[in-house]
Amino acid sequence: MKVLLFFGLVAVALADVTRYEGDKVFRLKPVLDEHVTLIKDLAKNIEVDFWSPEGAELVTIDMDVDIHVPAQYLNIVFTILDQNDMEHDVLIEDVQVAVDGQADGGPTPRAHSYTKYNNWNDIQSWIASISSSNPNLISKQVIGNTYEGRPMTLLKLGKKSSSSKPAIFMDCGIHAREWISPAFCQWFVKEALSTYGSDAQMTSLLNQMDVYVLPVFNIDGYDYTHKGSRMWRKTRSRKSGSSCIGADPNRNFNAGWCTLGASSNPCSDTFCGYSPESEIEVKNVANFIRRNKAIIKAYITIHSYSQLLLFPYSYTYDLAQHHSELMQVAQGASAALRSLYGTRYTSGPGATTIYPAAGGSDDWAYDLGVKYSYTFELRDTGRYGFLLPESQIKPTCEETMLAVKYIAAYVRKNI
Numbered sequence: 183m184k185v186l187l188f189f190g191l192v193a194v195a196l197a198d199v200t201r202y203e204g205d206k207v208f209r210l211k212p213v214l215d216e217h218v219t220l221i222k223d224l225a226k227n228i229e230v231d232f233w234s235p236e237g238a239e240l241v242t243i244d245m246d247v248d249i250h251v252p253a254q255y256l257n258i259v260f261t262i263l264d265q266n267d268m269e270h271d272v273l274i275e276d277v278q279v280a281v282d283g284q285a286d287g288g289p290t291p292r293a294h295s296y297t298k299y300n301n302w303n304d305i306q307s308w309i310a311s312i313s314s315s316n317p318n319l320i321s322k323q324v325i326g327n328t329y330e331g332r333p334m335t336l337l338k339l340g341k342k343s344s345s346s347k348p349a350i351f352m353d354c355g356i357h358a359r360e361w362i363s364p365a366f367c368q369w370f371v372k373e374a375l376s377t378y379g380s381d382a383q384m385t386s387l388l389n390q391m392d393v394y395v396l397p398v399f400n401i402d403g404y405d406y407t408h409k410g411s412r413m414w415r416k417t418r419s420r421k422s423g424s425s426c427i428g429a430d431p432n433r434n435f436n437a438g439w440c441t442l443g444a445s446s447n448p449c450s451d452t453f454c455g456y457s458p459e460s461e462i463e464v465k466n467v468a469n470f471i472r473r474n475k476a477i478i479k480a481y482i483t484i485h486s487y488s489q490l491l492l493f494p495y496s497y498t499y500d501l502a503q504h505h506s507e508l509m510q511v512a513q514g515a516s517a518a519l520r521s522l523y524g525t526r527y528t529s530g531p532g533a534t535t536i537y538p539a540a541g542g543s544d545d546w547a548y549d550l551g552v553k554y555s556y557t558f559e560l561r562d563t564g565r566y567g568f569l570l571p572e573s574q575i576k577p578t579c580e581e582t583m584l585a586v587k588y589i590a591a592y593v594r595k596n597i
C-alpha cells in the first residue's frame with residue numbers, strides 16, 4: 183500500500199515535467215535569403231525552440247542557427263531541409279538523453295557541490311552557510327523578491343572597511359536554462375574566499391574593492407528548469423489577458439527597449455515585457471545598481487553558450503565611446519582564459535559579434551555610466567549547448583576565473 187502510494191505521488195510529480203524523448207537539436211546554415219525566410223516560416227508553423235540565436239527575429243543569412251525540434255515535427259523538418267537544400271547537422275540526437283545525462287535528479291538527492299548543477303533549494307542553503315562562514319570577507323543582503331516571492335540575495339565579497347570601496351557587480355542566471363552560469367557564480371565565491379591571502383591578485387582585489395555577486399538573477403525561471411521544463415529561458419511572471427508566461431529579462435532593461443532583436447509577443451522567448459523593468463527581478467537589480475552607481479565601476483553578466491566576450495552596444499551598431507579600451511581588455515581577458523585549456527573566445531560589441539538585441543543589462547549599465555560592462559557567453563559552441571555536462575563545470579569555471587580576474591585587475595588599476 184505504501185509502495186503504491188509512493189509511486190502514485192511520483193507519477194503526479196512527473197506529470198507536469200516536460201519530456202524531450204526523440205527531440206533533436208539541429209544546426210542550420212542558411213546561405214540564401216530563401217533559407218532565412220524558410221526558418222522564420224518554420225518558426226511560425228511549428229513549435230521550434232531557438233537555442234542560438236534565441237528567436238526567429240534574430241536569424242540572418244550566413245549564421246549558424248541551432249534549433250531544438252520536438253520529435254513530432256522531425257519528419258516535416260527533414261523534408262523541408264532536404265527540399266530546400268539547406269545545409270544542416272544534428273548536434274543532439276536525443277534531447278532527453280542529454281537532459282538525463284546532465285540532470286540533478288537521480289534516485290538519491292545530492293548535496294550541494296561546486297561541480298554539480300545545484301537546484302535553487304541547495305543554492306539558497308549554500309548562500310546562507312557561506313555568508314556566515316567568513317564574516318570578515320562576505321556579507322549578504324536581499325535586494326527584493328522575485329515574482330513568485332523568492333528572495334534575491336546579493337553577496338558582497340571584500341575586506342571590511344570603514345569607508346566605501348569601489349565595486350564590481352556580477353550576476354549569473356539571467357536566463358533560466360543556462361545552468362553553467364549560476365555554477366560559475368558559486369565557483370567564483372568559493373575561489374574568492376579560499377584564495378584570499380594566498381593569491382596576490384585576489385587579495386589585492388578584495389582589499390581594494392568589493393565584488394557584489396548575484397548567484398541567480400532569474401530564480402523563478404531557474405527553479406522551473408529543474409521542476410518543469412529544462413529549456414525555459416524567461417521569468418515566470420503572469421499577466422491577465424495572456425496565457426503566455428514570462429518575459430526575457432535581458433530584453434527588459436531600459437536600453438533602446440524593444441526596438442531591435444526582441445519580440446513584443448508575450449509568447450516569444452525574447453519577449454521584451456510590457457514595459458522597461460516590468461519584470462520585478464530586473465527592477466530590483468536596476469534599482470540596486472542605480473543606488474550604488476557612484477561606486478560600481480564594472481558590470482559583468484554571465485550567460486551561455488557560444489564562447490564570447492561581449493561589450494556594448496547591442497541595441498545599436500554605433501561603437502561605444504570607450505570601444506577600443508573595452509576591446510583591448512576583452513582580448514586580454516580572452517587570452518588569459520585560453521591560456522589554461524586552449525578554449526577560444528571571440529570578443530566584440532554585441533550587435534556585430536552575436537546579433538543586435540535591445541534591452542540588455544550590459545548596454546543599460548554602460549549607459550548609466552558603468553564603463554566596464556561585459557557579457558560572457560560561456561562554453562560550449564553547440565556540441566551540448568545548454569546541456570553542458572557536469573564534467574565540464576570545473577574546467578569551464580577555472581578558465582572563466584582567469585578572464586574575470588583579468589578584467590577585475592584592470593579595473594582596479596584604472597580607477
Ligand code: ARG
Nearest residue numbers: 432496532539542543545557
Ligand atoms: N545571448 C545574450 C542574449 O540574447 C546576448 C546578450 C548580449 N547583450 C545584449 N545586450 N543583447 O541576451
Ligand code: ZN
Nearest residue numbers: 357360485486
Ligand atoms: Zn543568456
